[in-house]
Amino acid sequence: MKWFQAIQQFLPQHKYAINAVALGDNAELPWTNLGYWNDATSSYPQACRQLADHLAQAIQLKADDRLLDLGCGQGASLQHWLEHYQIQDLEAVELQNQCVLRIKEKLPQLTAIHHQSFLNLNSVPFPRKFDAVMCIDAAYHCNLNSFLTSVTAVLNSKARIGFHCLMLSDDWQTASTIKKLQYQTLLKSADVRLAYLYSQTGLEQLLQQHGYGQIVIEDLSEPVLHGFSDYIFQKIKTATELEQQNAGSRLDIFKIQMTARLCKKLYKDGLVRYVQVCAEHI
Secondary structure, eight states, X not given: OHXXXXXXXXXXXXXXXOOHXXXXXXXXXXXXSOOOOOTTOOSHHHHHXXXXXXXXXXXXXXXXXXXXXXXXXXXXXXXXXXXXXXXXXXXXXXXXXXXXXXXXXXXXXXXXXXXXXXXXXXXXXXXXXXXXXXXXXXXXXXXXXXXXXXXXXXXXXXXXEEEEEEEEOGGGGGSOHHHHHHHHHHHHHTTOOGGGOEEHHHHHHHHHHTTEEEEEEEEOHIIIIIHHHHHHHHXXXXXXXXXXXXXXXXXXXXHHHHHHHHHHHHHHHOSEEEEEEEEEEO
């Protein structure tokens, strides 16, 4: 039993747990998204902030918004909203209990953080509805219909939502059956179900069915998928022996490398796109 408990200490505590140090962020409340990469990006934390800022700017996030951050991970986005956007009324939802406990300790100024699935928001005792809801780099793990049903119930009229998801490209319909089966397996390995993905038209119709207008879908495949995979492979290539030893367990490294390989394939094939979705609740 002691041997089993010792082994458990080195295993991820949750299927979405990510070793931020291995990615390149040593902060107390680190980032763990794929990042938005361009020629001016000099570090992993900067890329992650850029992805968050790109979404915040798209929904026109304001200091007086009552904001809900869904799937906030290890807390970097929450710290960012508080310090750089001066958000005064901020709540968050996160599945990883260890992250929730650490965020409560490090960010006592939060209005609240809830250990809950963002598909189950109706079970959270929110005191008031929200003006803005953001979900950075996480919504593609779930059924978007269920996601929108859950989110819409906690929104004020004219509230804005912003999230990232995967979308089928126009070329998907002409892909071979074998190719589609291959993608089904590849995506499942990343906890993404092919059946949950929509075409752009299907995604727009789904949002409209849930009462959204002012819909903007932006393809971020190059700065996100290509950018992240290029960063990881360059990091592996240039890492010193000491850096490799300090990066984390083999399982941590393998998980990150497989994510980078999937991102590279998605970008290269062009059948599945990484998109940012913003809309207003009518």
